[in-house]
Amino acid sequence: MDRMEEIARKAKAASLVLAGLPTASKDRALSEVRKALEARREEVLAANRIDRAEARAAVERGELAAPLQKRLDLEGDKFEAVLRGLSEVIRLPDPAGRVERATLLDDGLELYRVTAPIGVLGVIFESRPDAAVQIASLAIKSGNAAILKGGREAARSNAALIAVFREALAKSGEVPADAVQLIETREEARALLALDRWVDLIIPRGSNELVRSIKESTRIPVLGHADGVCSVYLDAAADLPTSVKVVVDSKAQYPAVCNAAECLLVHRQALETVLPAVGAALERAGVELRADPRARKVLPRSKPASESDWGAEYLDLVLAVRVVESLDEAIDFINRYGSHHTDAIVTQDPKAAREFLRRVDSAGVFHNASTRFADGYRYGLGAEVGISTQKTHARGPVGLEGLVIYKYLLQGKGHAVGDYGPGKRSFLHQPLDPSRLAWLEPEAGAEES
Amino acid sequence: MDRMEEIARKAKAASLVLAGLPTASKDRALSEVRKALEARREEVLAANRIDRAEARAAVERGELAAPLQKRLDLEGDKFEAVLRGLSEVIRLPDPAGRVERATLLDDGLELYRVTAPIGVLGVIFESRPDAAVQIASLAIKSGNAAILKGGREAARSNAALIAVFREALAKSGEVPADAVQLIETREEARALLALDRWVDLIIPRGSNELVRSIKESTRIPVLGHADGVCSVYLDAAADLPTSVKVVVDSKAQYPAVCNAAECLLVHRQALETVLPAVGAALERAGVELRADPRARKVLPRSKPASESDWGAEYLDLVLAVRVVESLDEAIDFINRYGSHHTDAIVTQDPKAAREFLRRVDSAGVFHNASTRFADGYRYGLGAEVGISTQKTHARGPVGLEGLVIYKYLLQGKGHAVGDYGPGKRSFLHQPLDPSRLAWLEPEAGAEES
Numbered sequence: 001m002d003r004m005e006e007i008a009r010k011a012k013a014a015s016l017v018l019a020g021l022p023t024a025s026k027d028r029a030l031s032e033v034r035k036a037l038e039a040r041r042e043e044v045l046a047a048n049r050i051d052r053a054e055a056r057a058a059v060e061r062g063e064l065a066a067p068l069q070k071r072l073d074l075e076g077d078k079f080e081a082v083l084r085g086l087s088e089v090i091r092l093p094d095p096a097g098r099v100e101r102a103t104l105l106d107d108g109l110e111l112y113r114v115t116a117p118i119g120v121l122g123v124i125f126e127s128r129p130d131a132a133v134q135i136a137s138l139a140i141k142s143g144n145a146a147i148l149k150g151g152r153e154a155a156r157s158n159a160a161l162i163a164v165f166r167e168a169l170a171k172s173g174e175v176p177a178d179a180v181q182l183i184e185t186r187e188e189a190r191a192l193l194a195l196d197r198w199v200d201l202i203i204p205r206g207s208n209e210l211v212r213s214i215k216e217s218t219r220i221p222v223l224g225h226a227d228g229v230c231s232v233y234l235d236a237a238a239d240l241p242t243s244v245k246v247v248v249d250s251k252a253q254y255p256a257v258c259n260a261a262e263c264l265l266v267h268r269q270a271l272e273t274v275l276p277a278v279g280a281a282l283e284r285a286g287v288e289l290r291a292d293p294r295a296r297k298v299l300p301r302s303k304p305a306s307e308s309d310w311g312a313e314y315l316d317l318v319l320a321v322r323v324v325e326s327l328d329e330a331i332d333f334i335n336r337y338g339s340h341h342t343d344a345i346v347t348q349d350p351k352a353a354r355e356f357l358r359r360v361d362s363a364g365v366f367h368n369a370s371t372r373f374a375d376g377y378r379y380g381l382g383a384e385v386g387i388s389t390q391k392t393h394a395r396g397p398v399g400l401e402g403l404v405i406y407k408y409l410l411q412g413k414g415h416a417v418g419d420y421g422p423g424k425r426s427f428l429h430q431p432l433d434p435s436r437l438a439w440l441e442p443e444a445g446a447e448e449s
Numbered sequence: 450m451d452r453m454e455e456i457a458r459k460a461k462a463a464s465l466v467l468a469g470l471p472t473a474s475k476d477r478a479l480s481e482v483r484k485a486l487e488a489r490r491e492e493v494l495a496a497n498r499i500d501r502a503e504a505r506a507a508v509e510r511g512e513l514a515a516p517l518q519k520r521l522d523l524e525g526d527k528f529e530a531v532l533r534g535l536s537e538v539i540r541l542p543d544p545a546g547r548v549e550r551a552t553l554l555d556d557g558l559e560l561y562r563v564t565a566p567i568g569v570l571g572v573i574f575e576s577r578p579d580a581a582v583q584i585a586s587l588a589i590k591s592g593n594a595a596i597l598k599g600g601r602e603a604a605r606s607n608a609a610l611i612a613v614f615r616e617a618l619a620k621s622g623e624v625p626a627d628a629v630q631l632i633e634t635r636e637e638a639r640a641l642l643a644l645d646r647w648v649d650l651i652i653p654r655g656s657n658e659l660v661r662s663i664k665e666s667t668r669i670p671v672l673g674h675a676d677g678v679c680s681v682y683l684d685a686a687a688d689l690p691t692s693v694k695v696v697v698d699s700k701a702q703y704p705a706v707c708n709a710a711e712c713l714l715v716h717r718q719a720l721e722t723v724l725p726a727v728g729a730a731l732e733r734a735g736v737e738l739r740a741d742p743r744a745r746k747v748l749p750r751s752k753p754a755s756e757s758d759w760g761a762e763y764l765d766l767v768l769a770v771r772v773v774e775s776l777d778e779a780i781d782f783i784n785r786y787g788s789h790h791t792d793a794i795v796t797q798d799p800k801a802a803r804e805f806l807r808r809v810d811s812a813g814v815f816h817n818a819s820t821r822f823a824d825g826y827r828y829g830l831g832a833e834v835g836i837s838t839q840k841t842h843a844r845g846p847v848g849l850e851g852l853v854i855y856k857y858l859l860q861g862k863g864h865a866v867g868d869y870g871p872g873k874r875s876f877l878h879q880p881l882d883p884s885r886l887a888w889l890e891p892e893a894g895a896e897e898s
Contacts, residue, residue: 016784020808103829109818111828118840119810200840219668221841242863249865335465354889357858359469361568369558369861378866379560379857380552380878391567391649392670393842396857408828408845409806412818414691416698417827429829440803 004191007147007181008198011120014179015145019117021174023094026140029172033137034086036168037161041079047160048074048129055153064153071128072154082130089137092382095400096143099434105427106420108413112437115404117143119200122192124149124214126206129157135203136165136180138383142403145179147199149189151206158182193218201403203386208313223402225389227339228258229313230371233330233356234278235347236269242368243274243346244281249370250344252285256315258387259342259364259374263310263320265330271323272298282319291321311337327352331359338362340389342374342396363389363396409437453640456596456630457647460569463627464594468566470623472543475589478621482586483535485617486610490528496609497523497578504602513602520577521603531579531610538586541831544849545592548883554876555869557862561886564853566592568649571641573598573663575655578606584652585614585629587832591852594628596648598638600655607631642667650852652835657762672851674838676788677707678762679820682779682805683727684796685718691817692723692795693730698819699793701734705764707836708791708813708823712759712769714779720772721747731768740770760786776801780808787811789838791823791845812838812845858886 018026037044052072058064074082101113121144125131132150139146150158162182170177183192192199193214202222204211212226232250234243250261266275271294279289279299289295289302290309296302302321309320310333324330334343342364345356353367364374374397376384381399388394394402419425467475486493501521507513523531550562570593574580581599588595599607611631619626632641641648642663651671653660661675681699683692699710715724720743728738728748738744738751739758745751751770758769759782773779783792791813794805802816813823823846825833830848837843843851868874 016808016810019810020804105822105827105829109822215668219664221670221839245863245865246861249867253865253867350888353860355469357889359465361465361468362856364857364859366859367861369859369864370866372866373554373558373859373861373864374857378554378869378876380554380876390670391854393854395854405840405842405844407811408813408823410813410815410818410822411802412695412816412822414694415818415822416694416702417819417821418698418702420827427827427829439799440806 004183004188004195007183008120008192008195010178011145011147011181012198014176015117015119015143017176018140018143018145018179019096021143023097025172025174026094026143027090029169029175030086030090030137030140032168032172033165034083034090036164036171037086037133038083040164044157044160044164045074045079047156048072051154051156058153068126068153072157074129074157078130082133085130085134086137089141089383092141092400094141095404099437100406102432102434102436104430104432106415106425107428109415110411110432110436112409112411112434113406114409114437114440115401116407118403118405119144120198121146121403122149122199122202122220123147124189124192124202124204124206124210126151126210129154129161131205132158132161132182133165135205135385136162138385138400138403140169140175140179142400144403147181147183147192149183149192155184190217193220196220205386221390221393223386223388223390223394223398225258225339225341225387227313227389228260228341229263229311229337229339230259230261230342230344231263231265231334231338232261232344232346232371233265233324233334234267234270234274235327235330235345235349235352236267237349237352238267238270238274238346239348240274240277243270243278246344246346246368246370247278248281248285249372251282251287251319252317253370253372255317259371260315261319261344261371262313263322263337265322265324265333266295267327267330268294268323268325271295275299279321286317288318289321290318292323294323295321313339327355331356335361341387342366342371344369344371363387409440453632453637453644456632457569457641457644459627460594460596460630461647463625464566464568464592466625467589467592467594467628468545470592472546474621474623475543475592476539478618478624479535479539479586479589481617481621482614483532483539485613485620486535486582487532489613493606493609493613494523494528496605497521500603500605507602517602521606523578523606527579531582534579534583535586538583538590538832541590541849543590544853548886549855551881551883551885553879553881555864555874556877558864559860559881559885561858561860561883562855563858563886563889564850565856567852567854568593569647570595570852571598571648571651571669572596573638573641573651573653573655573659575600575659578603578610580654581607581610581631582614584654584834585611587834587849587852589618589624589628591849593852596630596632596641598632598641604633639666642669645669654835670839670842672835672837672839672843672847674707674788674790674836676762676838677709677790678712678760678786678788679708679710679791679793680712680714680783680787681710681793681795681820682714682773682783683716683719683723684776684779684794684798684801685716686798686801687716687719687723687795688797689723689726692719692727695793695795695817695819696727697730697734698821700731700736700768701766702819702821704766708820709764710768710793710820711761711763712771712786714771714773714782715744716776716779717743717772717774720744724748724770728770735766737767738770739767741772743772744770762788776804780805784810790836791815791820793818793820812836858889
């Protein structure tokens, strides 16, 4: 697909310019974007109203789910939130250009490992148009170019937002407009997933189905998670108040999200002492329990669980309940049926907690705390790019630093490898003060000359 | 392929046991391996002699390249090197279990980001049987299981080495033998690349063709590089002695490897002042120069370059030479024709160096130093797992830390998300002393109880 290749080439070229810019240039461009969006709010909202009118009609015809329509809305506080989001991204520290390690290899031969933008991000998201601005601004802040594919329902809103975004970048005179590009059709999205020569990372934002289908159709690394099948395990040494608090919050505080618990495991020694009160509290919170035969004996209002309940992601006020013989069985069950997202143990026994924290193979493993804490904001990461259940690059809630990699910079004085070896020079490998690399900052350069 | 799935499942199960083991247990197991290899040296060498005899016959029949035969040899110092390598891996610090970040989210709610093994590594390598032991020991040290596929020529040597390795693990009683498994056929290797449900990372070690074909046939992340097309750029402000030293070492010190230079770019202002002496030094080192028309004027013995010389990987005493009008042109050329491995600038102008270091999109970008320094040993990384030109997870020479990811551990006292928000509790997000997580170490636990 020639058009997509052209888009990807332009994105790559823009990313190389961006990678050379200092933080201040990127922040200035994002400030231009914020100003432009504020000034052209009516134009964006007019486009949004057309999307919403069409979505309303589609809902009436039964062709669109009502919640999708609601997420389209950019009016009032939604638009303010977009502007606030931009201001927050401007305030965040630049994740690129940070010296992670500095080593003196030999006299006058200095090695620095410095964070650097990844390059070109392919972002595929569903209806919410505010997500387009958020992810584009995170890309620019971290020095990456982004190719965005939004939902069809939000086509006009996305087009209006990204047109304003690109014009403001162009006006900045520093960040190329092609650092943010919008594509529209499914065919283009499919073509994007094949462009592993130019696109370095795919970020899907949307339903499990979207993420799963993207993971299955690309060789480009994907930052995301398809499932959030989280478990809470009540250990033999679980105390009652902590059990009630952690389980009810994990399940019922906001059940529609990936970090809500879907499964409750109970050690048989806690079956009669802890589970009845936990079950009653869950039922008071409106939770339907689907339990195995042993658990049902102490949960009279529960329904019988079937095989399909183990590993199910309800995203609703439903919880699978299962009795286990041991800590080992709980760990094995979670590693087998869970989605490696976030799992919690409730126990007063530090040894059991230690085993669980070490051996559960999930992005987040919690002790006496609700699974709902698995979130970039709550972790203090600043902005959340997504939650990853991958085992390479980034795992768990991912902040801006998930959008950078590093490169090695070596500063010498004519050093050659042939001078090292037995009977010749040898390496020092001493730690160096990372601030010695300050000369690399373009601002510093401007002062110098 | 049921057998491969069985192997992968066993590897995953072993990896989960390994992930829960303390450093001392892994080191004890590796010491057992070293002892067993030392004791059973003759058995391994007997297998190796059969491989070598067959390889010799294959070379005579013209069915195998002679260098491949040579790399099979495990006799004498080669076997000692395998044993020394094991001792070195035992001495290396454990990359897993390191607290990378610690944050107090609220009173009694402590978040730790801790390095953790990736899981199951699929390692596909060519003839050298010593590589089997090295990569298996690096996997164990970092807490990962490994499925190894070696070259057909080394089948008996690999089988003997890995049999000894597995028996020693089993004898250790701590690391499961299935943490290291060997597969033999191409069909099994193909099946391995499809098992993205269990295999977390593929590490190819061998020719460019091997790496390229693996990258093209798997969705599992690949740690490696297909090409090493490195350039040296002689800037307008390049001085002569540094130019000669860096260019000759980059090209001729060891031309058969990925970090040797394949292309020399020369600013037109250095064409007459610097290039003639650099060219003469290269020719004295036996290098054939393939130059563009302008460079040929000052390089009388050079051959004309054709389009296919730009971006070529010779791995031999051949160098492409090209004149550029500007620093920008040099950077653009490298980003377009290079392989994002390692590139160097020679200049006395800090501003030009800065531009080059910031804007060249390669794993290593060097100033006044030979590209041949791009190497895990020279960088001081301890052991090199491979060199990566990927843009996610790990880039450049990768040490043991490329074999770990992290997980988040949250330690609470019954904390629930429902207690936070406007008018309720708010997060503290204060840095914490990482050593507070010491209770997680199993050794500490043993003392406690």
